[in-house]
Amino acid sequence: MQVVGITTQHEVYVASKEHKFRMNEMVVLEDEDLFDPKGEVVETFSYNRYIPMGFDKGIVDQQVLQTLEQLGYDIGSDDIHLAKVRLFEEAIQPIQTGASVRHPSFAEIAPLLVKARPEDGLVLGEVKSTEYVAETLPDELKGLMKIREQEQTRKQEGVPFIFDIRAMQQYPHIGVFGGSGSGKSFGLRVMLEELMKLEIPTLVFDPHFEMNFSAKAEGQEDAPSYQSNYTVVQIGRDVGVDFSALSTRDVERLLQAAGSLSESMVNVIQSLHKRKDSYQSFSDRVGNLADALEIGRQKVDNLLHDGGMSREEIERYHSYKKLLEQYGSLPLASVKGIQWRLYRLNQAGLFQQSIRVIEESLHRGQLVVVQGAVWLLQVFSSYVVGALYGKRRAYKDAKLQHEQGDFFPPFVIVTDEAHNFAPKGYEAPAKPVLKEIAQEGRKYGVFLIFATQRPTLLDETITAQLNSKFVFRTVRGTDIQTIKEETDLTNEEGKRLPYLRSGDVFVSSAIMGRTMAVRIRLAHSTSPHTVNPFDELQERKTQGDDELISALEPFLPLAETSVMNHMDALHKQTGKRWDVSELKKELERLCDAGKLKKQKTPFATVYDRP
Structure with a gap:
């Protein structure tokens, strides 16, 4: 491999007859005057005489061709492989044309690739195109994971990508972006597994009911179990809001999520809510006022004046x-509006539990998955995040002032569909506290991991604070533009975004200092939603057929004229109320499928085993 063409301090072209270059491949340029600078392949090209295209297009220009001929390449007959290589650090002068190029050993590029030991960081995947340094990898970096590629599972071959979680103290918060089917949720699952491995307290909001880690992934039977590292809770069943601990402002936020509030409704809350109100006392006050306003002051006075009522009345x-x-x-309409919103939240079970389970689990270093409908998660997250962040902040503030405070651990907040919790352009219940954490959480040890398919819809203040961004396949132009504005992705990498394979990701992180291409490792666990819905349909259909054939078995061979006689027995066996015409259609379908055999006799059509 050799440097060819015109070179600059930033990038060079490299040619080879034998080696086909790969994207993101690392090379060493042997120029002693510049201390052998290192670079990464950002564009590749192969040329041979059978491809009739102009030389003035792409990365093959006339200067490159002339250099190749001078170096002994036969442009007319050789297969020539070319690559554009971008240097990791700007050189003080252009690279020497004709300089030899080789693959590095791991020791030469270790500072660029590995920032933490496996036991201290998140082992998330394999750095792409690093198979050439596999032989020089130290033992502690080998065999850390399995990779799923081309429908096959393989062992780790390249350098592991280990995210330095401790560096989040300086460069806080993570964004995970990618369209549907890009591997975003899969990558998020791997992150959560690694957080559990390190026993970092984590709060996860799961609107899709998929963050369960009990089932092992295919091919990962020997992977570690996370049963004791996480807790799954559902809003209304396991956790809820302690209404008596809410301030008037908290009550406004909760009811705002149940339905937008007018200024008049806000005035009702501010007038009626009292400190330490329980749900019952507040809802009774609202309900009684609504009844009183409906009756009217004059009628109430008349009823009290006339008498004739019981003591209770x-x-x-x-x-x-x-x-x-x-x-x-x-106004009565506003009081009724507040009454309806209170009733809706109470019916969802929001006020029937507390967050004690979450607090205890975080103290034990566990990952807590909070599940519920999106609108309910929005309501609950505003309360629970504010409460937990307040406890952590109170402890840290007390410690700084040399006062005694109740310890509350640092923790990570994770959410999928993050644009629902902190949307751009309008308010949401949890948005104020999440913005505060994005801006100040680093000082108190509270960090965010926000995943979304639509980074354009995420609040810009929060997006700007996400110092590490994991970018999976993204197709929408506005989202790609947002990502390019918020990361150091180059134009070439931006063009590749719509074509990334599922599970491939660009990691743009201030911690690493540059963008890296990574293949996410195979998760140890699997989502409960991994069954293909069309397979599910087929499975259900087969199961239904088997149940019907099993119920028919005692009556086979079955004459068409005898179908009516067995309707009650079939109902008991299958649990389905059949009518004659429907059952005959099913019998015909089973015959067409080869699961039954139909014979016509002089007296009747008979159905029997095949």
Whole structure:
């Protein structure tokens, strides 16, 4: 391999007769005056005489061809492989044309690729095109993972990509971007497995009910188990909001998520909510005021004046009168609106539990997966993130002031569909506290991992604070533009984004100092949603056929004229209420599928085993 053509301080062209260059391949340029600079292949090209194309296109220009001929290449007959190589560091002068090029040993590029030991960082995948240094890899970096490629599982061949989680103290927060089917959720699963391995307290909001780690992935039977490292909770069943701990502003945020609030509704909350209110006391006050406003002050006074009521009724109308004296100016429609929103949240079970399970699990260094509908997660996240961040912040502030405080561990907040929690252009319940964490969480040891298919829809303040970005396949032009603005991806890498294979990712990180191409490792666990829906349909159909044939078995051979006699027995066996015409259609279908045999006799059509 040799340097050819015109060179600069930034990039050179490299040619070879035998070696076909690969994207992101690393090479050493043997120029002693520049201390053998290193670079990475960013564009490749192969030429031979059977391809009739102009020499003035692509990376093959006239100067490159002339250099090749001077170096002994036969342009007319040789297969020539060319690569554009970008230097990792700017050279003080252009590289010597004709300089030899070789692959590096691991020791030469180790500082560029590995920033942490496997036991201290997140082992997320394999750096692409690093198979050439496999022989010089130290033992501690070998055999750390399996890779899934071309529908085949293979052992690690190149350099492992180990994300230095400790460096997030200086370069906080991670963004995971990628379209549907790009491997984004798969990559997020691998990150969570690594966080569990390191026993880092983590809070995950899971709108898709897929972050369960109990099932082993295919080919990973010998992988570690995470059963004791995580807890799955559902809003309303396992966790909820302690209403009595809410401030008036918290109540506004919660009800805002249940349905937008008008200024009049906000005024109702501010007027009626009292410190330490339980859900019951607040909802009773709202409900009683709504009843009182419907009845009207004059009718309440008349009923109390006329008498003839029981003691309980008198007490109730006296309470109505008191409420009307205090809050009678509030509009009935707004009070009813607040009453409906309260009822909706309570019906979802939001106020029937607390967050104690989450707090205890984080103290144990576990990963906590919070599941629920998207709208409910938006409501709950605003409360739980604010509460937990407040505890961590109170502890750190007390420590700085040399005061005694209750310890609360540093933790990571992870969410898929992040644009629903912190959208650009409009408010969401959790957005204010998440923006605060994005800007100040580093000081308190609270970090974000935000995954989304639409980075363009994510709040710009938060996007700008994501110091490490994992970019999977992205097709939409506006999203690619946003990613290019927020990362150091080159134009060539930006053009490759729509064509990345599922599981391939560009990692643009201030921690690494440059963009790296990585193949995400095979996850140890698998999502419960991995069954192909069309396979599911076929499986269900086969299962239904088997159940029907099993129910028919005692009556075979079955004459068409006898079908009516067995309807009740078939209903008991299959649990389905059949009618004669429907059952006959099923019998015909089973015959067409070869699962039954049909014979016509002089007296009737008979169905039997095949």
